Amino acid sequence: MTDSQSSPTNSDSIFLDDDVVFSSDGNNSDGTAVSTTFEEPQTASERPLLEIRRLHRHFGKLKAVNDISFKLHAGQVMGFIGPNGAGKTTAMRIIATLDVPTAGDVFVGGYSVVDDPDKVRHILGFMPDGFGRYANVNVTEYLDFFARAYGFTGQERRDAVERVLVFTELRKIADKPITSLSKGMSQRLGLGRTLIHDPDVLILDEPAAGLDPRARVELRELIHLLATQMNKAVLISSHILTELGEICDSAAIIEAGRILAHGSIKELQTAQRAARGQATTVTLKMRVIDKADDMERWLLQQPFVEMVTVSAYTVSFEFSGDEAAQHQILKGAIEQEFSIVEFLGHVETLEDAFMNITKGIVQ
Amino acid sequence: MSTIDATTRYFGIASDYCNAILVKETRQALKSRQFLATYMLLLVASWTISVFVLLQFGEAIEFGAVGRWLFLSFFYVLGVAIFVVVPTFAFRSLIAEREDNTWDVLSISTLSPRQIVIGKMLNSVVQLFLYYSAIAPFIAFTSLLEGFDFAQTIFMMTMALVISMSLSMYGLFLSVLAKHRFLQTLIFIGLLGSLLFWLFPAYGIAAEILRSPLPFDEPGFWWGVSSFVLAAASFFFLFMQLTIARLTFESDNRSTGIRGTIFGQLIALFLILAALFYFERPGFFDEIVFSMAIAATFYFTFVGLFTTTESEFLSRRIRRQQSRHTLLRILKAPFMPGGARGYLYLLLSFFVCWWATNLLITLDQAWTLSSFSSSEFLLKFSKLLTFQWEEETRVLSMMMGYAVIYLGIGSLLGRLAQKVSSEIRPAHVRVLTLFIILGGTVFPMLFLLIDLDIFRDNPIVTITSPIIATIMVVELASSSTIFLSYIVVWISFLVVALNVPAMVHAVKVLAAKPPAPAKPYQRQEANPDSIATTTT
Numbered sequence: 001m002t003d004s005q006s007s008p009t010n011s012d013s014i015f016l017d018d019d020v021v022f023s024s025d026g027n028n029s030d031g032t033a034v035s036t037t038f039e040e041p042q043t044a045s046e047r048p049l050l051e052i053r054r055l056h057r058h059f060g061k062l063k064a065v066n067d068i069s070f071k072l073h074a075g076q077v078m079g080f081i082g083p084n085g086a087g088k089t090t091a092m093r094i095i096a097t098l099d100v101p102t103a104g105d106v107f108v109g110g111y112s113v114v115d116d117p118d119k120v121r122h123i124l125g126f127m128p129d130g131f132g133r134y135a136n137v138n139v140t141e142y143l144d145f146f147a148r149a150y151g152f153t154g155q156e157r158r159d160a161v162e163r164v165l166v167f168t169e170l171r172k173i174a175d176k177p178i179t180s181l182s183k184g185m186s187q188r189l190g191l192g193r194t195l196i197h198d199p200d201v202l203i204l205d206e207p208a209a210g211l212d213p214r215a216r217v218e219l220r221e222l223i224h225l226l227a228t229q230m231n232k233a234v235l236i237s238s239h240i241l242t243e244l245g246e247i248c249d250s251a252a253i254i255e256a257g258r259i260l261a262h263g264s265i266k267e268l269q270t271a272q273r274a275a276r277g278q279a280t281t282v283t284l285k286m287r288v289i290d291k292a293d294d295m296e297r298w299l300l301q302q303p304f305v306e307m308v309t310v311s312a313y314t315v316s317f318e319f320s321g322d323e324a325a326q327h328q329i330l331k332g333a334i335e336q337e338f339s340i341v342e343f344l345g346h347v348e349t350l351e352d353a354f355m356n357i358t359k360g361i362v363q
Numbered sequence: 364m365s366t367i368d369a370t371t372r373y374f375g376i377a378s379d380y381c382n383a384i385l386v387k388e389t390r391q392a393l394k395s396r397q398f399l400a401t402y403m404l405l406l407v408a409s410w411t412i413s414v415f416v417l418l419q420f421g422e423a424i425e426f427g428a429v430g431r432w433l434f435l436s437f438f439y440v441l442g443v444a445i446f447v448v449v450p451t452f453a454f455r456s457l458i459a460e461r462e463d464n465t466w467d468v469l470s471i472s473t474l475s476p477r478q479i480v481i482g483k484m485l486n487s488v489v490q491l492f493l494y495y496s497a498i499a500p501f502i503a504f505t506s507l508l509e510g511f512d513f514a515q516t517i518f519m520m521t522m523a524l525v526i527s528m529s530l531s532m533y534g535l536f537l538s539v540l541a542k543h544r545f546l547q548t549l550i551f552i553g554l555l556g557s558l559l560f561w562l563f564p565a566y567g568i569a570a571e572i573l574r575s576p577l578p579f580d581e582p583g584f585w586w587g588v589s590s591f592v593l594a595a596a597s598f599f600f601l602f603m604q605l606t607i608a609r610l611t612f613e614s615d616n617r618s619t620g621i622r623g624t625i626f627g628q629l630i631a632l633f634l635i636l637a638a639l640f641y642f643e644r645p646g647f648f649d650e651i652v653f654s655m656a657i658a659a660t661f662y663f664t665f666v667g668l669f670t671t672t673e674s675e676f677l678s679r680r681i682r683r684q685q686s687r688h689t690l691l692r693i694l695k696a697p698f699m700p701g702g703a704r705g706y707l708y709l710l711l712s713f714f715v716c717w718w719a720t721n722l723l724i725t726l727d728q729a730w731t732l733s734s735f736s737s738s739e740f741l742l743k744f745s746k747l748l749t750f751q752w753e754e755e756t757r758v759l760s761m762m763m764g765y766a767v768i769y770l771g772i773g774s775l776l777g778r779l780a781q782k783v784s785s786e787i788r789p790a791h792v793r794v795l796t797l798f799i800i801l802g803g804t805v806f807p808m809l810f811l812l813i814d815l816d817i818f819r820d821n822p823i824v825t826i827t828s829p830i831i832a833t834i835m836v837v838e839l840a841s842s843s844t845i846f847l848s849y850i851v852v853w854i855s856f857l858v859v860a861l862n863v864p865a866m867v868h869a870v871k872v873l874a875a876k877p878p879a880p881a882k883p884y885q886r887q888e889a890n891p892d893s894i895a896t897t898t899t
Contacts, residue, residue, distance in 0.1 A: 096471055100613045109884045114614045115680045116881050121471050123884060132464030136394035137387070148383035149472035157379070193468065200886060 047110065048073050049123075049201050049233040050095065055104035057090050057257075064090040066257035067104070072233045074200065077223065079244035080237040081354055082254035088237045089129065091254070092205050095235070096126035108201050122150075125194035129206040129237075133178045133186065140165070140174045143192055150197040160196055168192040168222070184215030191222060202226060204236040208243055216240070220247050241351040255358045281306070281320040286333065287342035288313050295338050302329055383474060384482020388456060389489050398490065401448050402497060408440045409501040428510025431573050437501050438519065438569055444494045445527040446565060447558045453487045454534035454554055458547055476610035480535060480603055487531035491524060515577055519569060522588075526565075529595045529602075530558065536602040539609035582643065590635060597628045614678040618670070618700035622708055625666055626698070629659060629712055633719040640723060649724045653755045656720035657762065663712045664766040670705030671774040672792040675781075675865075677701060677872055685877045692877070696870045702792070703869035706774050706862055713763045721747050721756055750849065758836060761848040764855035765829035769800045771858035778865060803827035822847050 048071035057065040065087045072078050082088050093099040095106050097117035106113040109123040134142060143164055147157045165171045168188045173181070178189060187207055194202060204223070208216050224247055226232045238244050244251065252262040261268045288295055292310045299308045304321030319326060330343055378386045392398045416433055417424065460466040469479065505511055537554055541547050578584045601624045608617040636652055639645070677700060685692050697708035725747070729740035746752065752760065773796025780787045780795070807828045810817045818825050818835060822844045825831040832851065836844045 093467075096467075097612065098467055098471060111881055111884065112679075114678070115683070117612050117614070118473065118475075119881060119884065121473050124471075126468070126471055128464075128467050130464060131468050132460075132466075134387070134391060134463070134465060136391045141387070141390055145383060145387040146468075146472060148386060149469070149474045151473055153379045154376075197473075 048107075049109055050235065051107040052091070052095070053105050053107065055091060055094065055106060056102045057087070057094060057099065058102045063257045065094070065101070068252075068254065068257070068259045069104075070252050070259065070262050072201070072235055074233050075227055075231045076250065077227045077234040077236060077248045079241075079248035079251035080235055080254065081241065081244065081251055082237075083358060086254045087257040088254055089205055092126070092128075092203050092235070092237065096124065096128075096203050097121060098126075122197065123199055124201045124203065125197070125199035126203045127190045127194040127205060127207055129209060131190050131193075133181075135179055136177070138175050138177050139170055139181070139189060142178050142189065143196060146193050146196045152197075160198075164192040164196055167195065183210045184212065184218070187211060187215065187219060188222075191219070195226075200232055202232055202234045202236075204234065206237055206239070208238050208240050216243060223247055241354055245351070253354060253358060260358065281318045282345055283316060284319045284326065284329075285314055285316045285342070285344040286338075286340055287344075288315065289339035289341060291338060295333065298333070298336055298338070299329075302332065305329070382478055382482040382485055384479055385485040385489070388482065388486035392452070392486060392490060397448075397452065401444055402493065405440055405444050405494060405497050409437055409498060412436045412440070413501060413504065424508060426509060430505050430508030430511030432510070433505045433508060434502060434511060434516060435570060435573055437498055437505065438523075439566055441494060441498045442523070442562060442565060442569075445491055445523060446530060446562050447555075449487050449490050449494070449527055450530040450534040450558055451551075451555060452490065452534075453483060453531040454538045454551065456483050456486065457535055457538035458551070461542070462544075470610070476607045479610060480606050483535055484528075484532060484603070488528065491527055491531075495520070495524075512573075512576065514579060515572065518577060518579075519572060525592060525595055529599050530561075532599050532602045532606075536606045539606050586639060586643065593631060593635060597624070597631060600624050601628070614680045616681045616684065616700060618673065618705075619695075619698045622670065622698045622705075625663075626708075626712060626715075629663075629716060632659060633715075633723070636719075636723055640727065644727070644730065648727045649755070652720055652723045652727070653759070656716055656759050659716050660713070660759065660762045660766065663709060663716070664770070666712075667705070667709040667766060667770045668773075668793055668796060670708050671702050671770045672777055672789045672796060673700055673702045673705050674789055675701045675703060675778065675869065679878055682873075682875075683878045683880055685873065687877070689874055692873045693870055696873050699873060701869050702774050702777060702789075703862065703865040704873075706771060707866050707869070709770060710767065710859065713767065717759065717763060720759060724755065754837070754840065757845065757848040758833060761833060761836060761851045762829065764851040765832075767855040768851070768858045769803065769829075770796065771855075771862050772796075773799055774865075775858075775861060800829075804830055807831055823850070826850060 050072035052068055052070050055065050055068045056063070068087075068091060070078075080088050080092070090099065094101050094113060095108065097113050097120050100114055108120040111119040111123070113120050134145075137145070140161060143161045144157065147160045150160075152160050165174055168191060170185070170188055170192060173185065178186070181189060191204075191207065194204070207223075208219055211219060220243060223234060223236065227234050227247075227249075236244065236248065250262070250264050251268065253260045253268070286295065290313070292313050292315055295315050296308050296310050299305050299315065299317055304319050304325050306318040306320070308315065308317040310316075319329070321329075326345070330340075333340055412433070416429065416436075420429060423429075460469060470476075474482075502516065506513065506516075534554060537550050538547075541550055601621070604620040604624045608621055611617045632655060636655060639651070640648055645651070681700065686695070696704050697711045698704075725740060725743045728743055729736050747756065773792060776795060776799075777787070777789075777792030780792065804827070807818070807825045810824050814820075818831065819839070822832070822835045822839065822841075823846075825835055826847060832847060836848050
């Protein structure tokens with residue numbers, strides 16, 4: 001029924017499984033799974049709120065989701081990243097109990113999405129990409145309907161609607177027909193609907209798609225609040241990686257139905273470099289007013305420094321030491337009386353990790 | 364507090380006890396252009412008819428039978444709304460959920476598919492009552508005129524309500540049959556066409572009813588009406604179960620509701636027949652029972668094509684929902700999902716149908732004009748047990764035998780095929796079974812190439828064909844055709860025997876202790892700042 005024993009397609013892929021040893025080529029000795037252990041956040045409790053266990057979803061010969069596993073704890077925001085057709089939405093639909101896996105399972109709050117979808121639905125809120133809007137219904141009526149759909153009655157229902165209107169700042173447009181809302185307001189309403197039953201796990205599929213910069217920032221703040229103040233576990237997919245990098249504690253990168261990497265962004269980058277057989281180097285830059293050539297010569301004599309290049313008054317070099325060693329380099333340069341005006345360390349972004357890890361494979 | 368505010372408040376409180384879908388759909392429907400346009404058109408058309416009739420007849424309206432025909436005109440106007448618009452609206456309401464991408468968020472709410480379907484149906488009922496209330500003043504006006512028959516009007520309006528509700532449920536069922544837009548459009552066109560096509564005979568029947576008054580004082584009329592309403596109600600529930608099943612989550616139980624409803628139909632049929640026998644004992648009772656039993660056999664053969672070819676897999680979720688009492692679980696086995704249990708269901712249904720039919724016919728035969736002959740009854744009953752069957756019993760047994768044979772072989776092969784490859788789906792097994800039936804039916808035709816009279820001389824060569832063999836048994840009451848009918852019955856027993864291991868296993872799966880229910884969810888400690896108090 002499954003092909004869970006099949007080997008990964010990418011030799012350098014970083015594949016998750018908590019009990020599997022991480023190897024230098026990104027594969028296990030048996031060629032099945034490769035892992036980087038994700039450091040769980042301090043605030044998270046021991047039991048994950050969301051656990052995906054060897055999930056498969058096949059459509060005929062197409063393996064839309066092919067043996068993916070990861071965990072998500074309370075208060076954690078995880079980015080679910082991958083190119084179009086990677087299997088993100090399929091996986092999210094299974095988590096949201098809209099589809100069933102071919103093999104494997106997903107546990108939300110300890111409940112299986114296959115065995116207990118009704119219980120999962122009480123704990124989980126799903127905001128799909130491009131959710132529909134009912135005609136002839138205003139904002140309050142829309143939220144009121146979903147409050148009823150989640151079993152709220154009387155004052156409890158009115159309170160649920162009110163707190164969502166307040167949280168999403170939709171109070172002022174409460175009587176507006178939802179078909180006339182802007183994209184940003186619609187996304188807020190969608191998030192509000194997702195929160196109406198106060199779920200502990202939120203699955204947000206491309207929530208920032210089509211939003212203007214201001215609406216994106218506002219949405220980001222809302223998601224940040226949900227995780228940090230309300231202790232919700234949030235799984236969020238987006239193509240806007242810079243946005244995700246700012247709100248996510250961790251990320252899972254999926255391509256061709258497989259998780260290629262998973263962990264914090266720093267861990268992803270480190271693991272990726274290790275998988276490619278590179279040392280854990282960073283690119284550092286120093287901009288000086290003069291004597292750039294003297295600085296180049298001086299740097300080449302320092303430990304951990306490689307590949308020094310000079311461009312005008314900027315000296316760039318690969319540095320494989322830790323932060324204490326970086327400090328020593330800067331201190332030394334100042335003692336040598338080089339006229340430094342800027343010291344830059346290249347910050348690895350989620351985008352860098354994504355571009356390094358994915359190969360643009362389309363199924 | 365003003366009256367309007369108070370009314371709104373009371374409606375708000377009352378809505379807490381209503382289906383969520385009903386509240387939402389009613390809100391939407393009352394604001395929708397389609398509903399408002401239909402409602403206004405209905406009022407305008409009724410008003411125009413009233414004015415036209417008043418102008419046409421003048422003072423003469425006080426005489427003759429104008430009331431009857433004026434009511435018919437209003438009924439025609441109402442008919443468009445309740446026989447075409449409301450069922451179409453019901454169809455569209457579920458389709459629109461998918462088209463507008465609202466289905467996903469609705470289906471992952473805690474509303475069950477049953478609540479969704481009932482909510483959609485109730486919305487149709489609300490619309491029906493609104494249309495009825497719109498036409499009511501015009502009919503009230505008509506009642507003042509000569510020729511208006513109050514009893515007939517009530518009867519027609521009630522039957523129209525029953526029919527419209529059944530059509531709405533049928534519309535809901537059709538809306539879940541296809542997921543692709545092209546197929547949905549085809550089904551929509553088909554539905555609209557059939558509703559319009561049905562409208563004209565309905566108008567004709569209404570006119571005929573008004574032309575010749577209904578025999579309200581005849582028991583036969585009420586037997587007919589009761590049977591019609593019961594049949595409509597049973598198919599209403601069946602279509603509801605089918606719609607719910609189509610919307611039910613994949614790992615959940617999609618079969619029991621349908622199987623239970625269909626079995627209920629069978630029981631209801633024989634209860635009606637028993638009541639008919641007890642109260643009326645019509646002269647042709649045995650023919651009624653026999654024809655109903657044959658119809659039930661065909662119906663259950665069609666149903667069996669689906670129940671016997673289902674996947675045997677019984678999800679953990681379904682097993683967990685079962686009773687903690689082993690006996691109850693075993694008794695419920697024929698109604699649980701799975702091909703082997705479906706075959707058991709078919710056998711149970713045929714068993715009930717066969718015995719109920721023969722008992723009623725035997726009772727009828729044992730009942731003379733004035734009294735019941737127990738010796739006659741026991742004699743005929745013993746013949747049933749010793750396989751000395753009369754023609755009706757033989758034909759019925761033979762037809763049931765064919766269903767048991769072909770569906771049993773299909774079920775057997777399907778299970779084998781699914782063991783060979785997991786790619787084999789229930790739909791494939793269904794097609795395979797159909798091909799087997801078709802092959803068996805056509806096969807005897809090949810003998811005609813050898814000899815045109817071969818069937819007459821050797822009825823046994825028709826044995827694979829249910830149609831030709833049954834015709835032979837009915838047309839030629841010879842010893843060889845009688846033998847043929849018993850052969851079919853014995854082969855059916857053999858096929859049942861071949862399926863016994865699978866059926867036993869299917870029951871054993873249910874007899875095993877069900878998995879423990881899931882423990883209640885315990886929320887992890889959250890930050891004291893709850894959503895209720897947090898603002899951005």
